[in-house]
Amino acid sequence: MGFVITKSDSSLFTYRQGSDTAYLLLYVDDIILTTSSDSLCERMITQLKTEFPMSDLEPLSYFLGISVSRTPSYMLLSQQKYAQEILEWAGMSNCKPAATPVDTKSKLSADYGPQFQDPTKYRSLAGALQYLTFTRPDIAYVVHQVCLFMHDP
Known part of the structure; x- marks a missing residue:
């Protein structure tokens, strides 16, 4: 059809012919198509x-845990439902929110605190949080800190 695979993402294809432009995102059996x-x-x-x-x-x-809301001037991407599911999975749905989810001045170490009981769950939660940073870059620092201990939670 004239689509070309992008260098940055093997599931994203572009189409350009004259003033016509289209983007096609393919994920397993789901397709997102947007055109000019x-x-x-x-x-x-x-x-x-x-x-x-x-x-x-x-x-x-x-699409893939991301809800899309439209207005005449923009699209809003949100992972609120996905974030709530992560909190429930982690047993933290009743926790109080914090403006900054971690003390940025503290130095974490592998020797601090008890080991996490279920390393597989820890790694799964860390991966889920990484995906959440697509629409929540404000938690990227704390997610990075969590991921530093993937080898030994």
Whole structure:
């Protein structure tokens, strides 16, 4: 169809022809398609439907744990539901929020405190928190600190 794979992401494809531009993100059996015009979008969807069975779910609202809200001037990406699921999984859904989730002046060490009981759960939670930083860069520092101890939680 004329799409070219991007160098930065093997699941993202771009299409450019004249003033027409399209981006296609492919993840397993899910596709996000955005185009520079409605007519191009309709043509692309029609052509994709001739290649394989698919359904058009219309405007994007939720994808891979990220909810999408639209206004006339912007799109808001949120992982609030995903964050709540992480808190529940970690048994922390009743914890109080903090403006800064860690003391940035403290020095953590592998010798401080007891070992985490379930290293597999620790690593899974750390990975989930890393994914959450896509829409919550404000927690990137504390997530990095958590990840420093993946080898020995």
